[in-house]
Amino acid sequence: MRRRGPSIADVARLAGVSGQTVSRVANDRPNVDTTTRDRVLAAMREVGYRPNSAARALRNGQFRNIGVIVFELSSFGNTRTFNAVGQAATAAGYAINLIPLLDADQGKVTGAFTRLQEQAVDGIIILIEAHQLDEAEIHLPEGLPVVVVDSSAHYDYPIVDTDQAQGARIATEHLLDLGHSTVWHLGGPPTSFAATRRRRSWEETLAARGCPVPPLLVGDWSAASGYAVGRQLAADPAVTAVFAANDEMALGLLRALHEEGRSVPGDVSVVGFDDQESAAQFWPPLTTVRQFFPEVGRRAVEALIAELGAEEHHHRPVSVPTELVIRSSTAPPRVG
Amino acid sequence: MRRRGPSIADVARLAGVSGQTVSRVANDRPNVDTTTRDRVLAAMREVGYRPNSAARALRNGQFRNIGVIVFELSSFGNTRTFNAVGQAATAAGYAINLIPLLDADQGKVTGAFTRLQEQAVDGIIILIEAHQLDEAEIHLPEGLPVVVVDSSAHYDYPIVDTDQAQGARIATEHLLDLGHSTVWHLGGPPTSFAATRRRRSWEETLAARGCPVPPLLVGDWSAASGYAVGRQLAADPAVTAVFAANDEMALGLLRALHEEGRSVPGDVSVVGFDDQESAAQFWPPLTTVRQFFPEVGRRAVEALIAELGAEEHHHRPVSVPTELVIRSSTAPPRVG
DNA sequence: CCTAGACATGTTGACGTTAACAAGCTAGCG
DNA sequence: CGCTAGCTTGTTAACGTCAACATGTCTAGG
Numbered sequence: 001m002r003r004r005g006p007s008i009a010d011v012a013r014l015a016g017v018s019g020q021t022v023s024r025v026a027n028d029r030p031n032v033d034t035t036t037r038d039r040v041l042a043a044m045r046e047v048g049y050r051p052n053s054a055a056r057a058l059r060n061g062q063f064r065n066i067g068v069i070v071f072e073l074s075s076f077g078n079t080r081t082f083n084a085v086g087q088a089a090t091a092a093g094y095a096i097n098l099i100p101l102l103d104a105d106q107g108k109v110t111g112a113f114t115r116l117q118e119q120a121v122d123g124i125i126i127l128i129e130a131h132q133l134d135e136a137e138i139h140l141p142e143g144l145p146v147v148v149v150d151s152s153a154h155y156d157y158p159i160v161d162t163d164q165a166q167g168a169r170i171a172t173e174h175l176l177d178l179g180h181s182t183v184w185h186l187g188g189p190p191t192s193f194a195a196t197r198r199r200r201s202w203e204e205t206l207a208a209r210g211c212p213v214p215p216l217l218v219g220d221w222s223a224a225s226g227y228a229v230g231r232q233l234a235a236d237p238a239v240t241a242v243f244a245a246n247d248e249m250a251l252g253l254l255r256a257l258h259e260e261g262r263s264v265p266g267d268v269s270v271v272g273f274d275d276q277e278s279a280a281q282f283w284p285p286l287t288t289v290r291q292f293f294p295e296v297g298r299r300a301v302e303a304l305i306a307e308l309g310a311e312e313h314h315h316r317p318v319s320v321p322t323e324l325v326i327r328s329s330t331a332p333p334r335v336g
Numbered sequence: 337m338r339r340r341g342p343s344i345a346d347v348a349r350l351a352g353v354s355g356q357t358v359s360r361v362a363n364d365r366p367n368v369d370t371t372t373r374d375r376v377l378a379a380m381r382e383v384g385y386r387p388n389s390a391a392r393a394l395r396n397g398q399f400r401n402i403g404v405i406v407f408e409l410s411s412f413g414n415t416r417t418f419n420a421v422g423q424a425a426t427a428a429g430y431a432i433n434l435i436p437l438l439d440a441d442q443g444k445v446t447g448a449f450t451r452l453q454e455q456a457v458d459g460i461i462i463l464i465e466a467h468q469l470d471e472a473e474i475h476l477p478e479g480l481p482v483v484v485v486d487s488s489a490h491y492d493y494p495i496v497d498t499d500q501a502q503g504a505r506i507a508t509e510h511l512l513d514l515g516h517s518t519v520w521h522l523g524g525p526p527t528s529f530a531a532t533r534r535r536r537s538w539e540e541t542l543a544a545r546g547c548p549v550p551p552l553l554v555g556d557w558s559a560a561s562g563y564a565v566g567r568q569l570a571a572d573p574a575v576t577a578v579f580a581a582n583d584e585m586a587l588g589l590l591r592a593l594h595e596e597g598r599s600v601p602g603d604v605s606v607v608g609f610d611d612q613e614s615a616a617q618f619w620p621p622l623t624t625v626r627q628f629f630p631e632v633g634r635r636a637v638e639a640l641i642a643e644l645g646a647e648e649h650h651h652r653p654v655s656v657p658t659e660l661v662i663r664s665s666t667a668p669p670r671v672g
Numbered sequence: 673c674c675t676a677g678a679c680a681t682g683t684t685g686a687c688g689t690t691a692a693c694a695a696g697c698t699a700g701c702g
Numbered sequence: 703c704g705c706t707a708g709c710t711t712g713t714t715a716a717c718g719t720c721a722a723c724a725t726g727t728c729t730a731g732g
Contacts (some may be wrong), residue, residue, distance in 0.1 A: 004397045005479065007718055018682045023720055033680060050477055053456040054399065055718035057390035058687050061340045073409070073419035083409035086436045095456070096434040100422045119341055120389040120431070141386055143341070223617035252617040281559035281588040283619050343688055354712045359690055369710060391688035394717050 006047040015043035026051055066304060067097045067121035071128045075221060076248065076276045077194075077291065078127055081149060084297025085125055092301060097121050101128070123304045125149060126157075145307035149300050150193055158307060158315035160300040164194050167289040167322035168201035171243045171271045173209075174287070174324055178269065179332045180241035182211040186229055186253060188245040189220045198245050198273065219245070223252035230256025233268075240268055240333045247272035247279045247288055254282060254329070265331035275325050285327035295320045342383040351379035362387055402640060403433045403457035407464045411557060412584065412612045413530075413627065414463055417485060420633025421461055428637060433457050437464065459640045461485060462493075481643035485636050486529055494643060494651035496636040500530050503625040503658035504537035507579045507607045509545075510623070510660055514605065515668045516577035518547040522565055522589060524581040525556050534581050534609065555581070559588035566592025569604075576604055576669045583608040583615045583624055590618060590665070601667035611661055621663035631656050 008026070012019045017040060024032050025040040026049075032040075043049075057063045066089050073079050086096045097120065123145035140146060146157045175183045185202045188195030199216060206213050217233065219225035226249030233239050234256050244250035250272035254264060262268050264284055272279060272288035279286040299318045307315075344362070348355045353376060360368050361376040362385075368376075379385075393399045402425050409415050422432045433456065459481035476482055482493045511519045521538045524531025535552060542549050553569065555561035562585030569575050570593050580586035586608035590600060598604050600620055608615060611626035635654045643651075 004717085008720095009718080019718090020683080020720070021681060023718095024681090027720085031680060036680080048478060051454050052394070052718050053454040054390045054393035055687090056454075056720085058388070058394050058689090058717090059719045059721085061687075063390065073415055073422070079409055079415050083436070086409070086434045090436050096436075098422045098432040098434060100419070100426050100432075118389040118392075119386050142384060223614040227617050248614055248617075251614050255617050255619045255621070258619045278559040278584055278587050281563050281584075281591050283591045283594045285591070340687085344690095345688080355688090356690075356713080357711060359688095360711090363690085367710065372710080388688050391717090392690085394687090394719090395689045395691085397717075 005052070006049050007052065008049075010047050011040065011043045011049045014047060015040045063120060063122050064094050065097050065121045066094045066301070067099045067124045069099045069101065069124060069126045069128060071101050073100075076246070076274055077293070080291075080293035081127055081297050081300075084294040085127075085149075085300055086297075087294070088298040088301035092305060094122075094301070094305075099124075123147070123308055125300050125304055145304060147300050147304045147307065149296060158303045159317040160296055160303055161194075161317070161319060162291045162296055163319040163321045164197035165201040166319075167273060167291070168198040168243070169205045170322070170324045171273065171289050172202050172205040174326070175241040175243060175269055175271060175330065176205075176209055176211065178241075178330060180269065181333075182206060182214060182241070184214045184217065184233065184239055184242045186217045186219055186226060186233075186242055186244040186249050188218075188249075190218065192221075195221075195245055202243060214239075219249045219252075221246055221248060223248045223255075225249060226252025227256050229253065231260075233257075234260035234262050241271075241330075242268060243271045243273075245273055247274045247276045247282075247286060250279075250286055250288070250329075251282055254284075254286075258283075265329050266334060269330040269333075271330060279325075280327060282329070284329050287327045287330040288325055290323045290325050292320055292322070341388070342385050343388065344385075346383050347376065347379045347385045350383060351376045399456060399458050400429060401431045401433050401457045402637070403435045403460045405435045405437065405460060405462045405464060407437050409436075412582070412610055413629070416627075416629035417463055417633050417636075420630040421463075421485075421636055422633075423630070424634040424637035428641060430458075430637070430641075435460075459483070459644055461636050461640055481640060483636050483640045483643065485632060494639045495653040496632055496639055497530075497653070497655060498627045498632055499655040499657045500533035501537040502655075503609060503627070504534040504579070505541045506658070506660045507609065507625050508538050508541040510662070511577040511579060511605055511607060511666065512541075512545055512547065514577075514666060516605065517669075518542060518550060518577070520550045520553065520569065520575055520578045522553045522555055522562060522569075522578055522580040522585050524554075524585075526554065528557075531557075531581055538579060550575075555585045555588075557582055557584060559584045559591075561585060562588025563592050565589065567596070569593075570596035570598050577606075577666075578604060579607045579609075581609055583610045583612045583618075583622060586615075586622055586624070586665075587618055590620075590622075594619075601665050602670060605666040605669075607666060615661075616663060618665070620665050623663045623666040624661055626659045626661050628656055628658070 008019045008022045011022045017036060021032065021036060022040055025037050068082060068085060070078060070082060073082060089096050126146060126148045148155055148157045148159050149161055172183050183206065185199060187199045203213055217229045219229055226244060230253040242253060244253055250270055253270060257264050257268055264270055272286045275288045275290035279288050299320065303318060344355045344358045347358045353372060357368065357372060358376055361373050404418060404421055406414060406418060409418060425432050462482060462484045484491055484493045484495050485497055508519050519542065521535060523535045539549055553565045555565055562580060566589035578589060580589055586606055589606060593600050593604055600606055608622045608624035611624045615622040615624050639654060
């Protein structure tokens with residue numbers, strides 16, 4: 001069994017001062033004599049004092065703790081955002097509490113649910129598609145500040161997200177500008193708002209340019225699904241330009257095209273979305289839409305802390321723009 | 337400012353019972369009359385009661401909280417392990433506290449340090465190369481149970497890790513068994529114990545088979561570094577088999593070989609390490625060593641909880657074996 | 673020499689929860 | 703009818719910290 005660690009009282013006894021003085025030293029307050037401070041510091045070191053954050057949280061009514069709800073950390077975007085949130089929170093003096101939603105077979109709800117039912121966090125950042133919360137039958141406690149990192153506009157929480165629409169637009173326009181007569185789209189799962197946003201923006205961009213809108217192709221974000229769809233696409237010589245909704249699917253697509261002997265970008269141009277580190281090392285190096293995850297994470301934490309501090313808010317959605325990174329997987333269509 | 341939520345006292349007042357009875361209901365204790373229980377439950381619902389975990393932690397001297405120290409979540413392995421630890425901890429009723437080590441320019445030490453200086457976690461799982469803790473000048477508080485997920489044997493904490501040596505051995509042997517006269521190695525950074533383990537095992541395996549040991553090639557885990565090294569390798573016709581210390585570097589290596597017109601696996605066979613999801617979609621699909629991250633995470637949490645419970649331990653390192661996944665990037669060498 | 677004010681230090685109580693103990697009630701049994 | 707056993711419910715105190723207030727000490731200025 002764990003024994004309790006030394007408390008303020010132990011330090012106070014050793015240093016021959018009151019607990020309050022120890023508290024003042026621990027919190028770096030002024031109004032403590034230098035000699036006393038040194039004595040207390042020495043005593044702290046001797047007994048190995050560490051403030052008990054539970055007592056602090058109880059006293060202050062704040063946990064300095066942000067809960068992050070996430071389905072799983074497998075996907076690139078989630079991971080990057082989570083990491084960024086962690087960095088930003090730490091820099092702001094908050095700790096991160098991971099609230100993973102377990103798989104159905106492990107009792108989907110329980111984990112996050114029990115955790116949320118307790119007061120242990122000051123606020124929550126939701127990194128999953130918000131509507132999945134409903135499916136999982138998770139009710140967020142009222143009065144707990146929440147920020148959603150997802151472009152769903154259906155929730156009246158503050159929202160921070162990459163500008164999906166702008167990203168899909170510049171990807172599509174890049175291909176059209178190269179001279180392709182239209183652009184095919186390998187979309188993400190329809191349950192994802194990000195995927196839906198990208199798809200809709202792709203459609204709108206084509207429509208605005210007066211280009212025909214080819215049938216939508218659907219994957220599930222995985223490279224394997226990109227490959228599966230790619231096998232079909234590769235057989236169709238009419239396809240000269242594809243915009244994949246993420247880099248992973250683009251990777252599978254590239255493989256399928258290689259297998260079918262279709263050259264990239266000679267026969268087919270491919271654009272991805274994310275700009276994951278390795279996209280520059282795909283074969284050929286992938287032209288893609290770069291997301292600025294650290295910025296998204298930073299803004300999300302910022303928004304939550306703002307929410308924590310004040311009484312009333314008119315929260316305006318924060319949209320972080322993307323940037324097109326042109327590499328070697330796109331080129332003008334072969335003539336004729 | 338955040339107002340404090342309703343407490344046991346509020347519920348008790350509304351239900352017309354004592355606080356203790358509310359506590360009993362909240363903790364699902366027996367010895368509460370059904371009628372009373374229902375009344376309390378109703379009152380809880382009405383006021384929106386959520387137990388205050390800080391008060392609980394203070395009372396019980398336990399946080400049900402595991403701190404995870406991690407450098408950054410960018411690398412595939414770290415992420416997967418972190419995710420697995422999160423799932424396992426949640427299943428065991430523990431929450432995860434992320435303790436990111438910030439970059440040098442943000443004040444490397446501070447974040448994790450202050451967090452660790454507070455009692456807020458019952459134990460710690462270290463996901464970084466343990467020796468980096470020294471570099472960051474982080475001192476783990478004494479008496480705090482620690483589990484290290486890293487094969488460094490230099491620390492007397494319980495250790496859980498993938499069996500790096502076995503993984504590197506089966507990778508090397510696979511290539512030799514195909515008939516290659518020797519195997520080149522694209523290693524990870526020398527600061528990494530995992531990289532060192534893999535390298536040493538590669539050397540030993542070659543030596544055991546009486547094969548010459550080619551000069552070591554060094555990358556930094558990134559696909560870009562794999563590409564850089566690959567450019568040199570590709571120029572050397574003597575190279576017919578390469579074992580890369582992770583899949584990312586293998587990806588860069590593949591690109592370099594494609595660029596030089598060396599066919600894979602015709603001219604050069606390549607094996608990776610990790611089996612990240614997309615490895616099956618590389619071009620060509622990558623033969624690689626699969627790590628079982630969920631298992632590693634599960635065992636790490638298990639080890640930590642054991643550590644938490646008992647007084648004294650003789651901790652034996654836990655080694656999780658790997659598995660070779662044969663795909664299309666390896667073949668016998670061209671004859672002649 | 674006296675007093676106001678600045679500063680150092682101490683005392684008290686409350687944050688919300690629950691273990692330990694105490695008290696009250698009912699049922700069963702000789 | 704009296705006594706005990708078993709159950710429900712209540713009271714008290716303590717976990718560690720720190721704001722608020724109280725007290726004590728020293729210095730400067732009239």
